[in-house]
Amino acid sequence: MTSRTPRDSRLRLVPRQPIAAARRAVSTRAARPAPRPPEGTPPPAELARQARAVLAGAARLARWADHAGSLRAGPDGSLPEAAVAGAAEALGLPPHQVRADWDRARLAGLVELHDGLARPGWRLRAWDRDDTAALRGWVALFDAWSLALAAPAAAGTSAVAEVVEAVPQLLSLLHLSAGPVRLPVLLDMLGQRVAELRTERCEVPYGTDPADATDAAGPASDAAGAPLADLLRWALDALLAVGALMPPRGAHEAGEGADGRHHGQEAQLTPLGNWSVWVKLEQICVAAQSPAGNIEQSAEAMLRGCARLTPGPARAEYRAWLAARSVGAAVEELLAVARGEDALLRGLAFEALRAVGGPAEPVVRAAADEPVLRPYALLWLFEHDGGDPETASDVLTREESTWLWVDTAAAVADHGETQLLVRHLDSAVQGSVPRLLAEVRAVGHPRTVQVLVALAAAHPDPALAKAVRRAAFQVHTGGA
Numbered sequence: 486m487t488s489r490t491p492r493d494s495r496l497r498l499v500p501r502q503p504i505a506a507a508r509r510a511v512s513t514r515a516a517r518p519a520p521r522p523p524e525g526t527p528p529p530a531e532l533a534r535q536a537r538a539v540l541a542g543a544a545r546l547a548r549w550a551d552h553a554g555s556l557r558a559g560p561d562g563s564l565p566e567a568a569v570a571g572a573a574e575a576l577g578l579p580p581h582q583v584r585a586d587w588d589r590a591r592l593a594g595l596v597e598l599h600d601g602l603a604r605p606g607w608r609l610r611a612w613d614r615d616d617t618a619a620l621r622g623w624v625a626l627f628d629a630w631s632l633a634l635a636a637p638a639a640a641g642t643s644a645v646a647e648v649v650e651a652v653p654q655l656l657s658l659l660h661l662s663a664g665p666v667r668l669p670v671l672l673d674m675l676g677q678r679v680a681e682l683r684t685e686r687c688e689v690p691y692g693t694d695p696a697d698a699t700d701a702a703g704p705a706s707d708a709a710g711a712p713l714a715d716l717l718r719w720a721l722d723a724l725l726a727v728g729a730l731m732p733p734r735g736a737h738e739a740g741e742g743a744d745g746r747h748h749g750q751e752a753q754l755t756p757l758g759n760w761s762v763w764v765k766l767e768q769i770c771v772a773a774q775s776p777a778g779n780i781e782q783s784a785e786a787m788l789r790g791c792a793r794l795t796p797g798p799a800r801a802e803y804r805a806w807l808a809a810r811s812v813g814a815a816v817e818e819l820l821a822v823a824r825g826e827d828a829l830l831r832g833l834a835f836e837a838l839r840a841v842g843g844p845a846e847p848v849v850r851a852a853a854d855e856p857v858l859r860p861y862a863l864l865w866l867f868e869h870d871g872g873d874p875e876t877a878s879d880v881l882t883r884e885e886s887t888w889l890w891v892d893t894a895a896a897v898a899d900h901g902e903t904q905l906l907v908r909h910l911d912s913a914v915q916g917s918v919p920r921l922l923a924e925v926r927a928v929g930h931p932r933t934v935q936v937l938v939a940l941a942a943a944h945p946d947p948a949l950a951k952a953v954r955r956a957a958f959q960v961h962t963g964g965a
Contacts, residue, residue: 522763523663527756533616535757536623539728542582543589544612547596549575551605558598562591589727592629593622597871607871626727627761633723637715644679648716651678653765655720656729656754660762665731665751672717679713721752729758767801780809784818785825788833792900796836803840812844820848823858828932829896835861839868860889884928887921891930898939922956933957 527535537544549572550556559565564572564587572583590596594606611618626633630652636645655671655678724730731753754762782790787806791799807815816838823834838845846869853862860881867880881889897905925933937957944950 522760523660526760526763529616529620532757532760533619535728535755536619537612539623539757540589540593540595540619540626542578542586543593543595544609545576546572546583546586547590547605547609550590550596550603551609556603557601558603560601562598563587588632589626592632593626595622599870604871607868623728623757624761624764627729627758630723630727630729631720633726634719636719640716640719644713644716647679647682648675648713648720650682651675652720652724654678656758656762657766659752659754660759660766663759665753667751668717668721671752672714675717676713724752724758728755729761731755780805782806784815784834784837785822785830788819788822788830788837791837792829792833799833799836800840803837807837807840812841816841816845816848820852820858823852823861824855827896827899828892829900831858831861831892832896835865838865842869856888860885860892883924887924887928888930890921891925891928891933891936894936894940895930895932898936919952922952926956 526532550568553568553571556568557565564584569580569583569587572578572587573580576583578586587596591598593608595609595612597604597606608618608622612622631645631649655674658671658674659666721730725732733751780787784806787802791802794802810818819834819837823831825831838849846866849862849865849869852858853866855862863880863885872880922937925937930936934957937953941950941954941957944953
C-alpha cells in the first residue's frame with residue numbers, strides 16, 4: 486500500500502542563474518534566423534585571437550596588478566608613479582607603455598576599480614578560455630576609442646563631442662564600402678554630419694541654409710579654430726590605436742606608423758572593426774524590427790517585448806533602449822518596474838541593468854535595502870564587483886535564496902507552463918520538500934499562497950501535492 490506521507494524528496498542545488506527559470510516560463514516564439522556576418526569575416530575563434538593580440542599588453546599588466554595585490558590607483562584612476570616604475574621593471578617596459586596598457590586594461594574591463602582599489606575584472610579570469618570574454622573586452626575598448634588619445638589642443642569641447650557623435654556614421658560608411666575609403670570622402674561626410682548636429686541644436690541661425698552655414702564657418706574648422714581635418718586625423722589615430730583600422734598601406738616599409746598615427750590618405754577597417762560595426766548595425770536592426778517597438782516604449786513595455794527573446798537579442802534590445810535615454814532616468818525607470826508585482830519583469834529589469842554597468846552601481850546598491858529588490862541587487866553587485874557568475878548565488882543568505890525561489894516561482898506561475906513550475910522545485914536550496922515548505926512559509930513572500938496553490942495543482946505526486954496544498958492553507962489562515 487502506498488504511503489500518503491509526503492516523500493522526503495531530495496532537491497538539487499539552486500541554479501547559478503535564478504532568472505533562467507523565469508525566462509523559460511515564457512513560451513518561445515519562432516526564432517529570428519541568426520544573421521550571417523559579411524562574407525570574408527573570420528570565424529569567432531580567429532576574431533578572439535586578434536582581440537587578445539590587441540590587448541596582450543593590457544592583459545599582461547592586469548595579471549601583474551593582480552599578483553601585486555592591494556594596488557591603489559590615483560584619484561583619476563591612473564597608475565601611481567611607484568606602481569608604474571614597479572611594473573616597468575617587472576615587465577621590461579618603458580613607463581609610457583605601462584601607462585597606456587593600464588588605460589587599455591581599465592577600458593577593456595580587465596581591471597576594475599572599487600573605491601580606488603584595483604581588482605582583476607571577470608574578463609581577465611576568462612580571458613584565455615572564453616572567446617566571448619575576449620571579444621567583449623575588445624568591443625569595450627573600441628567603444629571607448631575617443632579616450633585612447635588626447636584630442637587636438639586647439640579643439641573645443643563641443644567640437645570634439647560633435648566628432649565623437651559623428652564617427653559611427655563614418656564607421657558605417659567604412660563597413661559598407663568593404664574596402665579603403667579616401668580621407669577626402671570621410672572629411673566631407675564628417676563636415677555634413679557636424680552641420681546636421683549643429684542644426685539639430687539650433688546653432689545655425691534660423692533661415693540660414695545649413696550648407697551655407699557650413700561654408701561660412703569653413704568646412705575644415707570648428708568654432709575653436711581647430712581644423713576639422715585635424716579632428717578627423719585624431720579620430721583615425723585613436724581608431725588605429727585600438728585596433729579598429731588597418732595601418733596605412735606601405736606604412737611599415739616607409740617607416741611610418743611607428744608613432745601610432747594614421748599617416749595614410751585612406752582608411753580601412755580591420756576584420757575586428759568590420760565585425761564590430763556589423764554587430765552594432767544588426768543590433769539596431771533587431772531593435773527597430775521589434776514587434777513592441779522597444780526603443781520608444783516605456784521600460785515595462787520594453788521588458789515585456791524582450792521577455793520572449795533569448796538572452797543575446799534581449800541584451801541588444803536593452804542596449805538600444807538605454808542608448809536613447811539618460812542613464813539616470815533609465816535606471817530609475819527600470820527599478821520602478823522591478824518594484825512592481827510582476828516577478829518576471831523584476832528579473833528582466835535587473836538583466837537590463839547589467840547592460841548599464843558601472844553607472845547603475847550606486848542606485849542598485851541603495852536598492853539592496855529594499856526587501857523586494859535585495860536578492861536581485863546583491864546578485865547584480867556581486868557580478869559587477871568581478872564575482873564569478875557560476876557562484877553568484879553564494880552571496881545570498883538562506884532566507885534571501887528562499888525569497889528569490891518564491892519570487893521566481895511566481896514568475897513561472899504567471900507566465901509559464903505547469904511542468905516548468907514542477908521542475909522549479911529542483912532549484913530550491915533546501916534539501917527536501919518538507920524543509921522547503923517550512924522555510925517558504927516563514928519567509929513571508931506576498932505571493933507564497935498563490936505559488937503553493939499553483940504548485941499543488943501542477944504536481945503529479947498526490948502526497949506531495951497534498952502537503953503543498955496544506956502549506957498554502959496554513960499560510961493563508963496564518964497557522965503554523
